[in-house]
Amino acid sequence: MNKQRAIEITESPDLVHVTYNGQRVYIQHVNEDNNTARVYPLDDPQNEFDVDLDQLKET
Template sequence: MNAQRAAEIFSSKDTIEVELEGQPVWIENVDEANGMATVQIGAKPTNTKTVSVERLKEH
């Protein structure tokens, strides 16, 4: 996925399924300038990771 699409998903009112290496994630923040996104992995709010948006897959 590219940074623009990640930002669109983050801003969307709809629930759009996104995965990181097969695990469902929620996009918490997108840094379009650097192509990075902070995602929440699973249901635990403290389980976050900052990754390249290229690693995210829209389901």
């Protein structure tokens, strides 16, 4: 996923379907300096982690 699209998703009031390794995640924050995003699985909001933006897919 490109950086601009990830930022748009975080600013959107709608829940956009995004996956990481086949698992649906919510993008909490985009770190523009190192092209990563802070995400958590929709079914486990306490499990936050950072991923490279190129590992995220919009479905």
